[in-house]
Amino acid sequence: MTRIVLNTPLAGWACPLAEVPDPVFAERMMGDGLAIEPTEGVVRAPCDALVVGVAPTSHSVTLRIADAVEVLIHVGIDTVALAGAGFTAHVAVGDRVRADAVLLDFDLDIVAARAPSLITPVIVVSEGATVEVLARDRLVGWGDPLLALTVAATVAVAPPAGDEAIHVLVMPLPHGLHARPAARIVALLKTHAAAAVFEAHGRTADACSMVAVMALGVRQGDELTVRATGTDAAAAVEALVALIEGGMGEAHTAPGLAPALSRPAGTLIPGIRAAPGFAVGTVMHLTQSTIAVPEAGAGPAIERAALDAALATLGGRLAAMTGLGSEIAAAHAALLDDPGLSVPASRAIAAGSSAGAAWRSATQAATTALQATGDPHLAERVADLADLEHQLLALLYPDAAATAPAALPDDAVVIAADVLPSQFIALDHQRLAGIATAGGGPTSHVAILAAAAGLPMLVAGGTALLEVAEGQAVILDADGGWLDPSPDAATLAAAGDRIASDRRRRPAELAAAQAECRMADGTRIEVFANLSSIDETARAVEFGAEGCGLLRTEFLFLGRDAAPDEDEQAAAYAAIATTLGDRPLIVRTLDIGGDKPVAYLPFVPEDNPALGNRGVRFSLARPDLLDIQLRAILRGVPGDQCRIMVPMVVAPAELAAVSAALDRALVAVRRRHRPQLGVMVETPSAAVLAGALARDADFLSIGSNDLTQYALAADRGNPATAALIDALNPAVLRLIALAADGAAAHRRWLGVCGGIASDPAAAAILIGLGVTELSCAAGAIPAVKARVRTLRLADCRALAVRALACSTAAEVRALAPPLVEEAA
Numbered sequence: 001m002t003r004i005v006l007n008t009p010l011a012g013w014a015c016p017l018a019e020v021p022d023p024v025f026a027e028r029m030m031g032d033g034l035a036i037e038p039t040e041g042v043v044r045a046p047c048d049a050l051v052v053g054v055a056p057t058s059h060s061v062t063l064r065i066a067d068a069v070e071v072l073i074h075v076g077i078d079t080v081a082l083a084g085a086g087f088t089a090h091v092a093v094g095d096r097v098r099a100d101a102v103l104l105d106f107d108l109d110i111v112a113a114r115a116p117s118l119i120t121p122v123i124v125v126s127e128g129a130t131v132e133v134l135a136r137d138r139l140v141g142w143g144d145p146l147l148a149l150t151v152a153a154t155v156a157v158a159p160p161a162g163d164e165a166i167h168v169l170v171m172p173l174p175h176g177l178h179a180r181p182a183a184r185i186v187a188l189l190k191t192h193a194a195a196a197v198f199e200a201h202g203r204t205a206d207a208c209s210m211v212a213v214m215a216l217g218v219r220q221g222d223e224l225t226v227r228a229t230g231t232d233a234a235a236a237v238e239a240l241v242a243l244i245e246g247g248m249g250e251a252h253t254a255p256g257l258a259p260a261l262s263r264p265a266g267t268l269i270p271g272i273r274a275a276p277g278f279a280v281g282t283v284m285h286l287t288q289s290t291i292a293v294p295e296a297g298a299g300p301a302i303e304r305a306a307l308d309a310a311l312a313t314l315g316g317r318l319a320a321m322t323g324l325g326s327e328i329a330a331a332h333a334a335l336l337d338d339p340g341l342s343v344p345a346s347r348a349i350a351a352g353s354s355a356g357a358a359w360r361s362a363t364q365a366a367t368t369a370l371q372a373t374g375d376p377h378l379a380e381r382v383a384d385l386a387d388l389e390h391q392l393l394a395l396l397y398p399d400a401a402a403t404a405p406a407a408l409p410d411d412a413v414v415i416a417a418d419v420l421p422s423q424f425i426a427l428d429h430q431r432l433a434g435i436a437t438a439g440g441g442p443t444s445h446v447a448i449l450a451a452a453a454g455l456p457m458l459v460a461g462g463t464a465l466l467e468v469a470e471g472q473a474v475i476l477d478a479d480g481g482w483l484d485p486s487p488d489a490a491t492l493a494a495a496g497d498r499i500a501s502d503r504r505r506r507p508a509e510l511a512a513a514q515a516e517c518r519m520a521d522g523t524r525i526e527v528f529a530n531l532s533s534i535d536e537t538a539r540a541v542e543f544g545a546e547g548c549g550l551l552r553t554e555f556l557f558l559g560r561d562a563a564p565d566e567d568e569q570a571a572a573y574a575a576i577a578t579t580l581g582d583r584p585l586i587v588r589t590l591d592i593g594g595d596k597p598v599a600y601l602p603f604v605p606e607d608n609p610a611l612g613n614r615g616v617r618f619s620l621a622r623p624d625l626l627d628i629q630l631r632a633i634l635r636g637v638p639g640d641q642c643r644i645m646v647p648m649v650v651a652p653a654e655l656a657a658v659s660a661a662l663d664r665a666l667v668a669v670r671r672r673h674r675p676q677l678g679v680m681v682e683t684p685s686a687a688v689l690a691g692a693l694a695r696d697a698d699f700l701s702i703g704s705n706d707l708t709q710y711a712l713a714a715d716r717g718n719p720a721t722a723a724l725i726d727a728l729n730p731a732v733l734r735l736i737a738l739a740a741d742g743a744a745a746h747r748r749w750l751g752v753c754g755g756i757a758s759d760p761a762a763a764a765i766l767i768g769l770g771v772t773e774l775s776c777a778a779g780a781i782p783a784v785k786a787r788v789r790t791l792r793l794a795d796c797r798a799l800a801v802r803a804l805a806c807s808t809a810a811e812v813r814a815l816a817p818p819l820v821e822e823a824a
């Protein structure tokens with residue numbers, strides 16, 4: 001008999017194995033021992049030993065002690081799925097180590113954020129030792145005696161004689177033969193007399209030894225030979241194969257790995273997603289006729305009257321517009337009154353121009369001025385000016401404009417150089433399948449209208465688009481950023497199946513949209529809506545929004561002559577809060593400036609507005625406006641419903657300044673209840689400093705639109721760079737992972753409110769990275785909820801690890817293609 005004392009290998013709370021949330025450990029399938037809830041991330045040798053196993057993912061080590069017993073130290077539960085992230089091994093198989101030598105270390109924050117548990121079993125995995133527990137239910141430090149093992153003298157066992165059976169399989173388990181499957185295999189073999197071995201990679205391992213099985217390093221997809229000898233060899237092999245091929249509870253399909261429609265190569269016309277979706281349809285070209293106008297007028301009084309009448313008619317028409325496009329119509333109506341147009345038009349009429357020529361010269365001068373700014377967002381407003389020019393000239397010269405709009409074929413894919421908002425509104429949406437434009441930008445008004453109508457839209461496709469023949473059947477994948485101008489029959493049929501499957505799924509998604517969103521394993525994920533107007537709120541609630549994850553308050557400030565006062569703001573916030581019922585409302589403080597200038601606030605022209613005076617920088621430069629807004633939010637939104645979020649933060653000091661302003665506002669409105677104050681992570685520095693921000697913030701929310709543009713140095717509004725913009729780029733995902741680590745370190749929740757949250761295909765990766773709230777475009781909520789309900793956290797974490805290891809967005813998207821209905 002030999003007595004061996006094992007010291008504590010890592011500091012923490014010692015507890016019985018029964019407390020480990022995994023039956024393989026808790027039910028002692030691997031052997032007896034103890035578990036430690038670690039307080040530090042360094043694992044040391046509990047005594048002098050030989051290293052006989054190190055997991056390829058460095059999350060576990062097996063030691064042979066006194067040439068007699070084998071002990072496994074397995075950090076955390078399901079940590080194999082981290083694929084090594086956060087772990088570093090300091091020893092290799094064959095190393096002889098002294099007591100206290102460092103075996104491996106791990107980043108507590110990363111592992112805590114991504115694994116279900118950090119609890120670390122220390123298990124005697126070999127036969128023949130009795131285990132005595134020396135420390136339990138208390139804190140232990142390195143070197144404290146933990147277990148005493150009494151080892152019996154070994155008895156040589158003759159190999160069983162009898163039949164031999166053999167079977168070769170391809171390893172289906174997502175993480176190969178790691179500790180848990182190995183334990184189940186050993187347990188199964190205890191019920192058989194036969195001796196079994198595994199062969200892989202040219203090596204053989206005793207299937208009854210967990211250590212040997214793990215040391216084979218068999219991964220998913222590897223070939224494994226199962227061989228048994230003995231009286232029940234055939235039954236043993238059959239049982240082993242059934243156990244492995246049955247998946248051992250690990251082999252359910254990983255998220256995002258549903259079969260995807262393969263992306264046809266070569267002939268595709270690339271473009272930029274302006275509105276999400278996928279369509280198959282028939283090409284219809286939409287052209288914009290130029291209305292001929294007389295240069296000379298019939299006299300200033302007559303032309304002035306004609307222009308005023310046309311302006312009044314158009315103004316009335318825009319004001320009367322309801323539903324889709326009413327907000328854009330309101331912006332157009334404001335432009336009609338803009339002195340920047342009316343003054344030069346009046347001057348031209350006074351100088352002898354016709355009303356039409358005067359209006360055209362005024363809109364075109366404004367267009368030239370906008371284009372000269374070089375700001376792509378302003379350049380996109382050029383389409384609005386062109387639209388107003390066309391609509392007004394059509395009223396002034398109805399005969400010249402009279403070209404009856406061509407009827408759309410069923411499932412029309414409209415192709416155009418650009419589409420004006422009024423043209424879009426006039427199209428028969430029942431027949432429209434999607435839109436693709438040669439020019440345009442992803443943040444144009446038409447793009448917003450298309451997204452609101454649920455129609456996919458691709459922009460910046462270039463002149464190749466204009467060459468696609470009218471009547472041609474095409475596939476438009478706005479999500480993938482391409483149009484296939486000449487798909488073959490099989491590709492068309494597969495695309496048609498995908499659309500039919502989407503349509504079949506939609507009623508069920510809508511029916512389930514009101515229910516709370518939980519993953520298949522019960523994990524709660526909040527699915528919220530992004531809102532930027534009062535009108536949108538009711539629709540979002542209908543689609544199942546469980547709250548508002550981002551209220552873009554700019555809607556109150558744009559398209560007017562003066563900033564809204566405190567009462568007006570409070571009333572607007574109150575209206576949204578009331579419509580949301582008791583659902584949480586996250587109000588973002590003003591994010592104007594830079595790319596969203598407002599005429600009545602003094603902005604100095606900037607060369608790089610996206611890097612300039614915007615978001616929280618503007619708010620801190622104008623504390624008067626910030627104070628008004630914070631008071632209005634506190635007055636408008638009830639205490640327990642209210643959360644506040646700060647945009648464009650790069651430093652903790654900015655959060656501290658807003659936090660101080662919030663304190664001032666609380667005193668001013670005599671409110672005691674302080675709402676949660678969160679930070680948008682939309683700059684690389686906020687992601688890198690997420691830990692420091694999360695210390696003082698109540699939550700973090702990823703603004704993936706800006707985070708992507710800043711991470712990839714690609715302007716989110718510039719058609720020339722927008723092909724680079726994909727929030728699933730691994731560079732962006734790594735920043736999100738940093739934000740998740742920072743949030744987890746301070747136990748803060750992490751959400752996503754950028755556009756990527758609306759993409760059901762991205763949900764698994766985002767959740768795997770640590771996100772628990774997805775704030776989507778209202779229309780996307782039913783599909784996102786449906787997708788989340790199919791997912792399991794452990795799979796998502798594994799998928800996220802794989803995504804982080806990719807080097808391109810395309811590789812990541814190949815891991816997580818759009819959801820395709822599984823075969824019935």
Ligand code: PEP
Nearest residue numbers: 682703704705706753754
């Ligand atoms: C973002 O940047 O992702 C975001 C949500 O903010 P916005 O799109 O309003 O800039």
Ligand code: MG
Nearest residue numbers: 682703705706
């Ligand atoms: Mg932003």
